[in-house]
Amino acid sequence: MSLHKLDHRRTTVAIVGGGQAGLSTSWFLTRDGVDHVVLEAKTLGHEWRDRRWDNFTLVTPNWHCRLPGYAYDGPEPDGFMGRDEIVAWLSGYAPTFDPPVVEHTAVTRLTEREGGGFVLTTSGPDGEETWEAEHVVLATGGYHLPIVPSWASALDPSITQLQSADYRNDDQLPEGAVLVVGSGQSGAQIAEDLHLAGRQVHLALGDAPRVARFHRGRDCMTWLADMGLYDTPVAQYPGGVAAREKTNHYVTGRDGGRDIDLRQFALEGMRLYGLLDGGRDGALSFRPTLTAALDGADAVYNSICRDIDRHIEAQGIDAPAGAPYEPVWVPESEPTSLDLAAEGVTSVVWAIGYRPDYRWVQVGVFDGTGRPTHTRGVTSVPGLYFLGLPWLHTWGSGRFHGIARDAEHVATAITGAFDRVAAG
Template sequence: MTTVHTTVVVVGGGQAGLATSWCLTRDGIDHVVLEAATAAHEWADTRWDNFTLVTPNWHCRLPGYAYDGPDPDGFMTRDEVVAWLGGYAATFDPPLREHTRVTTLRQGEAGGFVLESTGPDGETTWSAEHVVVATGGYHVPIVPPWAAALDPGLTQLESAHYKRAADLPDGGVLVVGSGQSGTQIAEDLHLEGRQVHLALGDAPRVARTYRGRDCMTWLADMGLYDTAVAQYPGGLAAREKTNHYVTGRDGGRDLDLRLLASQGMRLHGLLAGGRGTRLEFRPTLTAALDAADATYNSICADIDRWIEREGIDAPPPSRYSPVWTPDADPLELDLAAAGVTSVVWAIGYRPDYRWVGVGAFDGSGRPTHHRGVTAVPGLSFLGLPWLHTWGSGRFLGIARDAEHVTATIRESVGARPQVRRVS
């Protein structure tokens, strides 16, 4: 077994890990980036064929690197995101080791940290003064335990494994979850002519464009993506909120589940349980649709107030009015009778840090931190949703988060930023 010492080990070679490496490279701090697969691989591996960003392209900013294409207000496709991210490492040549999985992290007896990894060169032990965990917060898909009791003839898969409608057997599809992935996958299947059943959670929604501009551009101007999580109503509880559903497909549009229902999509409330081919739902459909629309209109009202306060010349305001309402909340579904042959689980993910043997977590297994820096000296996290602001889980906020975390490292090791920035 090889033993290697470095000042900083960055675990994860996605956008957060690469952004951290850019800052450390600029500051002349010795480090290594350990990536279990390939850099930024999840964009290619866990998104479906017709995936697009839901944030405008101009949001795509990393330290020393920003989208500079011809459509800043458009939405890159999966393959375009992969290509854009693929060009980042070449701008500063990070000390990246791909196909190297960290299996354990623990504190060293004499201080610092010890990590074990496996890779192309076998097993390696790393010692470091600092560790930045940049593996994100979406590790294990949430699937209810009773899913195993459903008819074995059903095809079941998690949203990360969905690629295209043609991969699923003929027949209807039940999508469980109405967050960003669930609603977009449901629409993708609907556009491919499939009979789709969608079980809604409590996700809110937002208009794609309002009063002449993309809503996310308005919200950025209003400072929503720069506001610290502690300043939001409920404080840190905002980290548990589900993101608003909308799509960037075909140039961007609202995801109006009522409209899709009027076109034949079958909507249901929260999925409560099931066995064989029989499913039970809670009577939450009407309330879920109403709550999502209320959020939609509330955000529009916030934009109205901003426009008025700033004296901006913009098209007149409007509000969403329902184009379809359910006659009743359906409480049961026989999958066989409805012709449903597949289930796509899009409930969400939970973190899995079992390889981190350091006491920096709360009772739910999530790291406790302030702006990514934990109470354990030298241990930080990056790439988490709401790490510091709403923008933290997006390209828009990664640079600021990486700068903050690497600044604490720089202060600890006594390094100074180099005058010439890496480009």
């Protein structure tokens, strides 16, 4: 792929972010002949390479990997690509349509231009520059700043602290036990990775749900796709847009895919706790929520399986029998404290999650928590759009599965704006 040499700093559409969301938007604009540029702070798709651990795998089947004009066509559609395979697959996308990309160019400020349109201030190899655009698509995702308790700095400085995005493998951590904080997809899988590497793992659970990897002879996420769950607009889910705040279900694609059963890990020696509540020096405290967290996750697991059972029955599908999950271990008590030194804990991996950081976007499209307000990526400010956010429109929006549909919607909104101007 040749990166276009742009001798001007004015464009019709500026796309901020060169991941799958930004590139998908570029594909539609390229198809429609719309002048645009993709501004990428680092390199195309770098987050898949730089923010995933060595044994990372997709939790969705490979057949979910589809972008506009480009889909997984390898030998294992029902398998789960590892990190390096994902990087290789995604790196093959841009050469198929040669998007106008400017890499190593970070957008540091976005403001509205007097009279309409936007001004983007960038920082790159040539220093600070200014771009002007009639439309801007913000495709930087929603995971910018790691969530860490304010008291984390009060822990013993001899304890190594690491964010989930910076974890690669157990070799990078000092010898000793590891505390993983958070049981969402990253936390549960990192805890598993360390457990399989032979580390003594202590895991502080949140309220993340879980899902079966396989049920009734097929991958659960394939069943859910058939049932239309990834295509249902967020407003149609119970609680409506509140679904955007839900934690994703934990499961793994490792070794061909399997459940993550924290109760089984406990039988094998992993130490489980409820919600981490506080800490100082080497003493941590936990809320007595372990039993509730495990029971809640299992309840969601079985509920999803029952939904699949009903779908199978309603459609008259011939599928092997299934069975609900039965707990293989239950806590004898609720642990509420942990002495790091006494238990030999030498490192902490924070996997609580991330929050968005749009301080550089100086346009009034955010709610009181700093999250963008939009309808399927289209904001109330003419010409400003978001893409690639979890639950932007459907459950599939933050995944490869649904990005093409969202990108096409935003691209159509942009070209429709041209038509309205011409008609006016």
